[in-house]
Amino acid sequence: MALSPEDVIKKSFSATHLRRGYDETQVDDFLDEVVVELRRLVSENDGLRTDLEDCRASRGVASGQGAAAPAAQGERHEDAEDTQELEALRRQLAECQEARAAAERRAEEAQERVGAAERERDEARSSLEAASAGAAVGASAAGGDGEDPSSIISLAQRLHDQHVAEGESTRARLIEEGDTYRTTVVAEADERSAELQRTGQETHDRLVAEGQATHDELVQTGQSRHDELVQTGQSRHDELVSTGEQTRDRLVAEGQASHDQMISEAEQQRSTVLEDLHGQESALSATIGGLQSQERDLRERLRAFLSDQMERLDGSRPTS
Template sequence: MALTPDDVVTKQFQHVRFKEGFDPDEVDDFLDEIVVEWRKTIAENEELKAKLAAYESGSAPEEAAEEASVPAEEEKPAPAVEAAPAPEATSSTAPSAASAGIIELAQRLHDEHVAEGRAQRDQLIADAQAQAASIISEAETRGREEVARLDRERATLENRISELRQFERDYRSQLRSYIEGKLRDLETTATTSGAQPVSAIGL
């Protein structure tokens, strides 16, 4: 199939699981296609250049005249064919140029993959740092809220303890006053009736 620059630009590689990047086999196959098409293009370009040079030098019109005057010699190679080795002579540079292009493309793909990997690494680090900061902030907020809640509960309990202590003191005081009042009433009753006072019997 004919490969165009648009094919190179729009080529989509399939992502693989459990590792970053594209499928190496798929990338290698696509690069092999590029090599084949580029070599064809370079050979055709060199051949066209050779034919153009032969035409500009005037050898092409002479070939046409010879073919018109000698029809029986159509099967013989025309002199222009002798100029065909020009592409062969220049085609020695084609592999090196194609290799350089392939190396440049491979280097560019490598750089893109490395840059993508670094970007993903930086993004993961940034996300992890943001998540850690969020967790720490949330934990600190919860800690402050819990401390404040415990402080409120402690203050409530302390107030309740103070109230209970005050109630105990008041109750003891009232109970003592009540008992003392009853004892006085008993003493008064005993005195008026002629009985022995309660205080005299050691109560």
């Protein structure tokens, strides 16, 4: 089980009825020395572990390698510029995508206008047909007035054909304009998007290459620092293990001697306490015998008193 300084400080022992076998002041002083030594060992172990983790993380070297700080700052500045350039390209791509979406919306609006023109053409056709039908009815009703019904129908048909031709030409013109505008905008958006994608890919490849080179350099530097720290930590570990084993052997020897002395003294005190307990047991046995005699006497007296009371009660009861 691992032992920490707090475990030594919080350690408590159960109280006994025997005489203490050690001087409490000496024991407390020794425990204070153990706590100080354990704290020093734990602090050194934490420092070595921190150095090892910093080396494995490959993020910088020790403070003695401060000469590499300006280069690292320059690399961070270049990374910031590359990041800003990449963000600008992303914004341009987003703007191109928005322009393409706006063009598609305008094409949809042109398509809606074409549909509205077609609906107007259909309404005009319906109105012309209704007018032709009304003219035919009027012509049949006014046949006696001398007007030629065929001329009225012919006029209505010409008007109908004229409106239909105008609607068809307007529809074709709007469709052609919308398709042309949509094709132009989509082509420009696709071209701009492809250009931005090429630029972004080139920037990405350059940043990846630079990052890989920096990573390799940091890994190499970190590996050398790691090897140095591992070697130093191993030597320190061997030294601490040797010192700890010597201290353990000394503490075990002292503890064994103290243990033997405490056992001897405890055996002597146990014999004394057992003799005292046997004497107290004999006295208690005599006291218990006297108490039992008193109990029997009290029971007899109580039984006689109850019998006397029952006889008096029976004598005072009226006869039937």
